[in-house]
Amino acid sequence: MTSETRTSNKPVVIGVHVNEGTMRDPNPRIPWTPTEIGDTARECEDAGASLIHFHGRTSDGGADHSSDTYGAIIERIRATTDLLLAPSLANVPGYTVEQRLSNLVPNLENASRRPDFLVIDMGCAAMDLVDPDTGRYVTDTRTFVNDTRTQTELLDRAEELELTPYMASFNVSWTRAIVNHARSRSLTFPLVVAFILGGDEFPAAHPASAAGLRAQLDLLPPDLQVEPIVSAYRGNVLEAAEESIRRGGHVAIGAGDHHYAELGCPSTADLVRHVVEIARRHGRAPATPEQARRILGVKAHAGNRQ
Template sequence: MNLDAMSSATEKPVVIGVHVNENTMRVPNPHIPWTPSEIADAARACEDAGASLMHFHGRTVDGAADHSAATYGAIIERVRTVSNLLLAPSMANVPGFTVEERLSNLAPNQGDPSRRSDFLVVDMGCAAMDLIDVTTGRYTTDSRVFVNDTGTQIELLSRAQELGMVPYQTSFNVSWTRAIFAHERVRNLLSPLVIAFILGGDEFPAAHPATAAGLSAQLDLLPTDLPVEWIVSAYRGNVLAAAEESIKRGGHVAIGVGDYHYAELGYPSTPDLVAEVAAIARKYGREPASPDQARRILGVDVHAHS
């Protein structure tokens, strides 16, 4: 990176995304929103703390997964009444679902501005999703496989464009990242590419480790001829060390108690974690991006009106 590019990267605002609930239960950290009103309250508090983007899962009042379009629409509508966060909700990623079934929670809402999503989260590879019990070192399951073959990736990228959604392409490891670049070179996708590098804590070995080195292995692959905006998060692990590396190198961060309970920080809320990332950003002379700034940085308007 030349000096001009480095200066530009360090002056660019940091997009802080939040993962507010995933499929996480409220023990031991109680700060997990499930209902539309709870998720909206979390969105407002996270934006106040410096966030500009939110990823969430539909949940029932007792925390079970809810993949209905009605629930996702209700969440988005409620969030948009109190917050300007960009929204990147989960698809209905049920094992065995077709692409259309996986889109069934989002696609029906795309025609309504009050219920539409900004991003389509597309997982760009397959992974063994089994977790490790860190107290024993043994796997807790041995057969959980998340399948996203190349044909599925191509179909989802096409459907994102049809639905006016920015592809939010996730990568657990360098093979997924190489697939993202291969698709871009063939398809000439709209720029910038938005890539979410998802690292893994000790429980989740499918992804690069949740360390600065784990992230650097991904960033070292970035081509010089493609505009990329990357966002780093960590599933079942503390992302803050990698967050600092991302911020230093011009990238962005997603954090939340949906990913990890953060016992070492006293079981904070997601807005508390946003404040931690904002403090790191300011240490390197970068301010948290507003939702409007995030929209421009991530190319949301370009994609939505293509």
């Protein structure tokens, strides 16, 4: 990560997490269908976003890992925005690497259905959620497995498929894995690293606070070129967003991560506007999609609007 002094005027890449696996209670503004996701993407770009992460969903909110649905979502977003696309993989427990890629690979020959990033979770975690009122676990068997071999295979596939790795880290062990991969193999710089913090409901990740983010950022070797993007699952990211922006990093936010009932259950576009306000307070403007492409080192894409 470059020094704060040299990055003070760098535009802020604002990503959006529009749906995740989130249902519509209490926030009804969660898009599920390709049309709804595309419309939300347009609103978010207008508000200042330059990158989008999404999950395929059925019309009633269930998970949809089909390549047809992901292709339709990407095509819809590309038709009306210039946002960089970082879709989820088909992360079903027990799936092989090729099965995880099955929602994306069939579409890669079609420029209008091709993403920009391959999202790679760089570690294993107990994904069980906690009831914030009682402190008790809601589930106790959900384990997400991305062992070192899986990480390596996905990094290899990203290179083969000419997709930029979008490496996610929940905690410092995942970040150390990212650093080790960067030291031991040929990765394109800058590294795009998504630091996913966790609210009280999601103890698998570092706390959704400035301190939680600092623990991650301070672990990065000074000679390693990283563009960090902070988000918070089941928690309010705005405190950490200010820390990231102050230190030259970026932010991802969305109603898919957290309902933000404390703010009146806003839309994801409204949340983007909050981040824009923070960025401007620190003398930084929101990055356009083209600026984000240059900052994150993503190659120009034939499927983008002209």
